Each structure stands twice: as C-alpha cells, then as structure tokens.
Amino acid sequence: MGNFCCHFEARHDDDDENKADLSKATIVFVLGGPGSGKGTQCELLVKKYGYKHLSAGDLLREEVKKGTQLGKEMESIMKEGKLVPTEVTVKLLRKAMQASSNDKFLIDGFPRAIDQAETFEQDIKPPALVLFFDCPEEEMKKRLLKRGESSGRADDNEETIVKRFRTFLDCSMPVIEHYERQGKLAKISAVPPPDEVFVEVQRAMDGLSTEHGEKPRASDHVAAHAQGAGLMAA
Ligand SMILES: Nc1ncnc2c1ncn2[C@@H]1O[C@H](COP(=O)(O)OP(=O)(O)O)[C@@H](O)[C@H]1O
Numbered sequence: 758m759g760n761f762c763c764h765f766e767a768r769h770d771d772d773d774e775n776k777a778d779l780s781k782a783t784i785v786f787v788l789g790g791p792g793s794g795k796g797t798q799c800e801l802l803v804k805k806y807g808y809k810h811l812s813a814g815d816l817l818r819e820e821v822k823k824g825t826q827l828g829k830e831m832e833s834i835m836k837e838g839k840l841v842p843t844e845v846t847v848k849l850l851r852k853a854m855q856a857s858s859n860d861k862f863l864i865d866g867f868p869r870a871i872d873q874a875e876t877f878e879q880d881i882k883p884p885a886l887v888l889f890f891d892c893p894e895e896e897m898k899k900r901l902l903k904r905g906e907s908s909g910r911a912d913d914n915e916e917t918i919v920k921r922f923r924t925f926l927d928c929s930m931p932v933i934e935h936y937e938r939q940g941k942l943a944k945i946s947a948v949p950p951p952d953e954v955f956v957e958v959q960r961a962m963d964g965l966s967t968e969h970g971e972k973p974r975a976s977d978h979v980a981a982h983a984q985g986a987g988l989m990a991a
Pocket residue numbers: 789790791792793794795796797798900901903904947948949950951954
C-alpha cells in the first residue's frame with residue numbers, strides 16, 4: 758500500500774507572510790470524515806455566530822479551476838483522495854483570512870495531517886476550539902454518493918471515496934487525537950439530522966468566547982477547556 762499521507766515537493770513562497778494581522782483572530786477548526794457534514798454545520802454556524810467560513814477543499818478547487826500547472830497537480834492528488842502539500846493549503850488559507858474583514862474563522866476540512874496542524878499553528882495561530890463530527894463510514898459513503906449526483910465533484914465517486922476514507926484514518930485521525938489530548942476537542946455525533954447536530958455544536962460554541970470580551974453563554978466541558986486556553990472572558 759502506498760503512503761496516503763504523502764506529498765509532492767513543497768514550494769516555498771513567502772511573499773504574503775503577515776502573522777501580525779491574524780494575531781487577534783479566533784480560529785475554530787471544523788473536522789470530520791468526508792461527508793460527515795462539516796460544510797452543512799458551517800453554514801448554520803455562519804448564520805448564528807457570524808464567523809467567516811473558509812473551506813480548504815473549496816479554496817483548492819478554486820485553484821484547480823484556474824487550470825495552472827499547480828492546479829493540475831492538485832487535481833490529480835485530490836482525485837486520488839490524497840493530501841495537497843501543506844504549504845499550498847496554508848498559503849491559500851492565510852491569504853483568504855487576511856483578505857477578510859472578519860476576525861473569527863471556521864477553518865473547514867483542515868488540518869488533515871499532523872504536519873498541517875503544526876505548520877498552521879506556527880504560521881498563523883493555534884485554534885481556540887476544534888469541532889469533530891463523528892460519523893460511521895457507511896453513513897458518510899451514502900451521503901457522498903447522494904451528493905455526487907449533483908455536486909459535480911471529481912472525488913464524490915465510489916473509488917475515490919474509499920481512498921478518502923483511508924487518508925482520513927491514516928492521516929487525519931491523529932490530528933483529532935492530538936487536539937483531544939490538548940483538551941480542545943468537541944466530539945459531536947454527526948448521525949442525527951443537521952438541526953439536531955447543530956444543538957450540540959451550539960453547546961460547544963457557547964462555551965467559547967472571543968478575545969474581544971464576548972460573554973460565554975453556557976458552561977460545559979468545552980468551556981472548561983477554553984478557559985485553560987485563556988479564552989474565557991474574565
Ligand atoms: N446530519 C446530516 N444528516 C443527513 N445528511 C446530512 C447531514 N449533514 C449533511 N448531510 C448531507 O450529507 C452530504 C455531505 O455533507 P457536507 O456538509 O457536504 O459534508 P462535508 O463538508 O463534511 O463533506 C450533503 O449532501 C449534506 O446535505
């Protein structure tokens with residue numbers, strides 16, 4: 758079996774590095790297997806909490822659409838269900854964050870490997886909270902095949918779905934475990950209907966306050982973790 762976490766050689770391009778602009782940002786990573794419902798929950802989160810939603814997959818697909826050489830390489834990696842090099846994704850995310858007037862970000866579908874988490878934290882900032890949507894593979898597969906009927910996505914097909922699951926288990930589950938050890942993880946079952954999942958999402962979010970002095974609304978285990986990370990209002 759090949760290495761599903763493998764990357765091609767990284768390109769270094771630091772022209773738009775600017776850590777300072779994002780130093781006050783509040784970052785929530787939104788993680789879960791392919792088709793677990795990350796994008797669906799992010800839409801609800803944007804409406805209720807006013808975060809800027811940045812999907813790493815959408816940013817990559819926009820680059821692919823440009824038809825550049827890099828875009829072509831990325832397209833073939835994504836069709837194989839593997840991961841685009843960390844530097845490429847972090848750069849796209851940083852640019853999109855800097856272009857936004859918002860200072861609260863939902864980073865959807867990233868980081869998907871430990872090195873990605875490390876790079877993002879060093880280049881930008883650690884997350885305040887990590888939402889993890891837990892969903893059995895059979896359910897995710899059913900959702901992805903249904904989505905594939907209309908999504909037009911080159912990776913929503915049975916062959917690529919199996920590869921994406923493999924990448925998720927091999928590369929992304931260690932990221933989930935990493936943040937669980939740090940006490941930043943809110944693990945939420947993604948099996949119930951979206952509105953029911955969102956009830957649990959709100960419980961996690963309401964435990965979090967930004968560094969701009971918003972009052973936390975609920976106390977739960979995530980609130981306690983956020984306090985540990987210095988995020989709760991005094
Ligand atoms: N809780 C849910 N129950 C049933 N279907 C869902 C649920 N959440 C999302 N879906 C559907 O499953 C598919 C994948 O959801 P999506 O939010 O695109 O997942 P992801 O961003 O994790 O790939 C979509 O077609 C979506 O409408």
